[in-house]
Amino acid sequence: MAFIIKPLVTEKMTGITEKLNQYGFVVRPEANKLQIKAEVEALYNVNVVSVNTMKYAGKNKSRYTKAGLIKGRTNAFKKAIVTLKEGETIDFYSNI
Numbered sequence: 001m002a003f004i005i006k007p008l009v010t011e012k013m014t015g016i017t018e019k020l021n022q023y024g025f026v027v028r029p030e031a032n033k034l035q036i037k038a039e040v041e042a043l044y045n046v047n048v049v050s051v052n053t054m055k056y057a058g059k060n061k062s063r064y065t066k067a068g069l070i071k072g073r074t075n076a077f078k079k080a081i082v083t084l085k086e087g088e089t090i091d092f093y094s095n096i
Helices: 012-022 033-044
Strands: 003-006 021-026 048-056 060-065 068-073 076-082
Touching: 003 033, 003 076, 012 076, 033 048, 033 068, 033 076
Parallel strands: none
Antiparallel strands: 003 021, 021 076, 048 076, 060 068
């Protein structure tokens, strides 16, 4: 399995979680919605209502340093927003 890379714990995702009971995950690019749903249900013992996915392209970045211009690129990734059944939650901080 291992389609989920990591959960998204940001200020924006925390606000969405509190209002809409949705959780964000960074997932592998080849993962589809059914695979993501099955893995979230197996890992966290919750019922998933829906899964929305988004693909993000990598962006070109450059910065000026003493040594000259350094160019690079950020990684492309896929994000999944998972909506849980009413009354269920996921605690990301339980294993810390």
